[in-house]
Amino acid sequence: MESLTGGNQDMKQQLARNLQGLKLKDLDPVECEKCGCPTFVQVTLLRRISPVMNPTGKAGFLPIPLYQCSSCGHINDELMPRTDDEQ
Ligand SMILES: [Zn+2]
Numbered sequence: 001m002e003s004l005t006g007g008n009q010d011m012k013q014q015l016a017r018n019l020q021g022l023k024l025k026d027l028d029p030v031e032c033e034k035c036g037c038p039t040f041v042q043v044t045l046l047r048r049i050s051p052v053m054n055p056t057g058k059a060g061f062l063p064i065p066l067y068q069c070s071s072c073g074h075i076n077d078e079l080m081p082r083t084d085d086e087q
Contacts (some may be wrong), residue, residue, distance in 0.1 A: 045066055
């Protein structure tokens with residue numbers, strides 16, 4: 001009998017095994033939802049860190065890498081960092 005408490009760990013190990021056997025043809029391509037272009041370029045989103053939130057007491061920037069369509073520049077919703085459920 002397997003216990004339920006270890007289930008999460010088992011699932012992670014199984015996922016890791018599955019990823020090792022992945023072939024490119026088995027993966028869903030990601031396409032721009034505006035123009036259908038299948039290639040993306042990495043761009044960097046910057047978030048300003050206010051001096052009061054920064055431990056060093058100075059203003060700063062937090063770089064967030066994300067991908068935009070290499071053709072039209074659109075960024076798919078699924079590729080945008082989530083901001084609404086942050087603490
Ligand atoms: Zn596009």
